[in-house]
Amino acid sequence: xTLREVVSNLGLEVLAPGAGLGTEIxxxxxxxxxSDVLAHARPGDLWITLQTHVNVIAVASMKELAAVVLVNGxxxxxxxxxxxxxxxxxxxxxxxxxxxxAGRLYAMGIRGKV
Amino acid sequence: MLAIYQADLHIHxxxxxxxxxxxxxxxxxxxxxxxxxxxxxxCDHNTSENTPAVMHAARGTGVKVLPGMEVTSREEAHVLxxxxxxxxxxxxxxVVYRHLPxxxxxxxxxxxxxxxxxxxxxxxxxHPLGSATDLSVDQVVGWILRFRGLAVASHVDRESFSIIGxxxxxxxxxxxxxxxxxxxxxxxxxxxxxVDCTRRPLIRNSDAHRVxxxxxxxxxxLISEPTVAELRAAMRGRRGRRMLEDREPERLERTxxxx
Numbered sequence: 001x002t003l004r005e006v007v008s009n010l011g012l013e014v015l016a017p018g019a020g021l022g023t024e025i026x027x028x029x030x031x032x033x034x035s036d037v038l039a040h041a042r043p044g045d046l047w048i049t050l051q052t053h054v055n056v057i058a059v060a061s062m063k064e065l066a067a068v069v070l071v072n073g074x075x076x077x078x079x080x081x082x083x084x085x086x087x088x089x090x091x092x093x094x095x096x097x098x099x100x101x102a103g104r105l106y107a108m109g110i111r112g113k114v
Numbered sequence: 115m116l117a118i119y120q121a122d123l124h125i126h127x128x129x130x131x132x133x134x135x136x137x138x139x140x141x142x143x144x145x146x147x148x149x150x151x152x153x154x155x156x157c158d159h160n161t162s163e164n165t166p167a168v169m170h171a172a173r174g175t176g177v178k179v180l181p182g183m184e185v186t187s188r189e190e191a192h193v194l195x196x197x198x199x200x201x202x203x204x205x206x207x208x209v210v211y212r213h214l215p216x217x218x219x220x221x222x223x224x225x226x227x228x229x230x231x232x233x234x235x236x237x238x239x240x241h242p243l244g245s246a247t248d249l250s251v252d253q254v255v256g257w258i259l260r261f262r263g264l265a266v267a268s269h270v271d272r273e274s275f276s277i278i279g280x281x282x283x284x285x286x287x288x289x290x291x292x293x294x295x296x297x298x299x300x301x302x303x304x305x306x307x308x309v310d311c312t313r314r315p316l317i318r319n320s321d322a323h324r325v326x327x328x329x330x331x332x333x334x335x336l337i338s339e340p341t342v343a344e345l346r347a348a349m350r351g352r353r354g355r356r357m358l359e360d361r362e363p364e365r366l367e368r369t370x371x372x373x
Contacts, residue, residue, distance in 0.1 A: 034280060035280075053250060
């Protein structure tokens, strides 16, 4: 499944397109502890979080994640946008809470590590 | 003349929701003296209101009290602020109170007592001190430095409420004065475990919430006087000021001629 399908199915707002919306999604990971994401997310994952610090972009880039989904309608700090474009990290915005967006992604067939 | 000052710069009082009620000014100062501390920092969660009482209780004891605060950022990272004077602490406190949730603290489990130097309760603090502010960690550090304080990332070796735990690593541009380690991690262990700890000055404090924990971790500073400027110089290793390593003897010669 590609980012484009997820964006259109769930009505997400694209803040930054990363390497493009044709990027394949491998799975998903949900966490607000960036140290935990560094330890446990897998390359190609969609990362669901409410953290909006610029370090989010660095972690997503380091772990080669497919995209970051910022939940709860949180508006990221402005430096995130510049960093996301520079690092080619896709950032998607969503007004739903984390549980709800995770449930909808799961219903679309996206899985986490089990 | 430079001298070694033993410091524990992160001590809570009974005003912190998670601290024991025995953490009153006289108990804190008495235990600090017993532990051989020359300097203590009073850092309650998102408030400095019990600092004056501790400063009062310390008069004439030889223990220097620095007013401080442990601010919770929106990312739920804790940052210590340490100041020379109360005015600066009040300035930060006004900012922090504006950025805490408006919800009034219910006070059912945690009373949050503001006390005088005799440990008599004067009032109860109504702010939800255990909550996060909506200030980013960059904004928190910015405010602390603007008010001429020291900015130290709390207990970076812990997963919860630490900048490394919450944000994965210390943001490289963040102008922190130092990183703090808890009593569970030595300087050498930290340098092996986290790259950030090889690049930034490290201090160790007790983060005492109970009287028995005061001085459980301390940092020895070689400085001329216990002020923010001198502590900062020691953290940066400037003008002959420095911090002592764990392995250096318990007490070097007490005084060192100034270079």
